[in-house]
Amino acid sequence: MAEDKFDRGTALTIFGTDRHEDFVALSLSIIIALLVYLFV
């Protein structure tokens, strides 16, 4: 997959930067942990 196929992100991520991707992963994990804590 060539990088020029996408005008946002890179060939490895849809997010603008690795840091942005890290924060999305962190947010997702916190939401999942909260749901597991409350409902399991």
Place this chain on the structure above:
Amino acid sequence: MVYSQKTPWTLIMGLIMVAYAYAVQSGAMAAVIKYLGTDRHAGEMQILGYAFGGIAIAVGLWQLFAKSAEGHIDYYLSAVGGVTFIMLVAFIVKWGLDPQMAQWGKAAQSALGFNFATVMNLNYVVMGIIAGIVIVNLFKVPAWAEHGVRLSRLGLKTGVILLGTLYSLAELAQLGKLSVVLIGIFVLGSVGVVLWFGARRSLPNSMTGVLAAGVGVCGVSAAVAAAPVVQAKSTEIAYTIGTILMFGVICMFLFPIVGKGLGMGYIQFGAWAGTGILNSAQVAGAALAFQPNGIETLKVAEIFNITRVLFLPIIVLWLALWYVKREVGAQKIDIGQVIFSKFPVFVLGFILMFALSSTGIFAPARHYQGAYFDNSDKIMLKTDKDGKVQSRLLADKDLEALKAEAGKITREDQKAALARLLENKKLMSIDDDDTLRGVVNAKILSKAGNDVLTKAHRAVRHTAPKIAMFRDLIAWFFTFGLVGLGMQITMASIKQAGGQPLVIGSIVGVIKAVGSLIVVLLMVSESI
């Protein structure tokens, strides 16, 4: 740029997923599920099928009939096609190919003399990556899915963060010292050897620097983090990533075979994989391939892997000093700023989850790998829905069976533990449990006696439901990430690993893999 494409495939895949979930729910798949032995996955087949299928149907309809305009909604929703594509491959692999391969492995065992599915590690993780590689190289990833495939690394990172929930402080304190010592030796050693080799073979300093970070620390992200410090060109980063991925893929297939051949335990293999394999994704792949039906190996490997990532600031600092020394007139770089801007935040997420788990909110704080000891009356004498007390204490006939064989036990600590068990009808401490597990393993008693001890063991050992849920979620995030990772391994990226970087990277990689194997076999026992 508008990303949404007028394709029916997202809708079709959604319909397939929902139809499959419904078939499982209605019992139409019962014969197939029974044949493949996937009964315990029936619940997740329905939940995941309906959830992903429903989203794919909604987005597929929107893609087909709505007019897309450039913007965030178009950009992010258009990734759903690729995500659904990866999940569909993951479903086929995890619920179809994996159990089928296990059946074929057993069937061919008498003819071949060995179970090829076990020996070749043909489980859902390895087959998922292979499926990804086959799709991208033989058929190409469909254009409508390419955008979404770029979310696979997010899946891996989320899986790593959630993995923190499985650790408790007491556990890490024991493993931590060993991982820091082992990783320290091998990370710093590998970086030093690459820098020395690069100078000997006259590689550009920028190439050597980025390769050293990639081979020494945690693969692709370390290479990317170190690149601005040594002012690496994009082709040099590509060479390094190609080398790391190719070597990592080879290791991912070879490590589990060698580990099983040497009869390594979960902790030993986890320590070796976490130290010797160059890239985080392949560490997870090898650990899951070694132990597909459990997560103990993955946990140990990730502790070593995370320890390795924590060395990144030190390596970045070292490389910066090394580069500035070698490159007269190199542009001045703010090292603190580079570390602050490049340090992978998801590692901090892992530590956050680990801290939360250590407080005891997901399982009793003293839990070990999600399992914990509890012999309180609340657990041992549970009242069911009809108000009847369900006792988990040993019955009189169990006690009689043990008393009849008590004379076979000669060790004082074992005798004392058995006496306490007989007196209280339940195991009184973790130490007593461990002591009597030793009696079972040594086969001192008859099978009937061992069965009673095992019954007593199971009555006081529990797995926290929250941790069990985290395990399932982590396995799915990794499966998703690894199938997507396979779809990014093209022949072109493998060819990029040719030449000098491949030679140096491979030599150092082999030294690291063999060296860490020897050290792990000598230093790591299953009892730490």
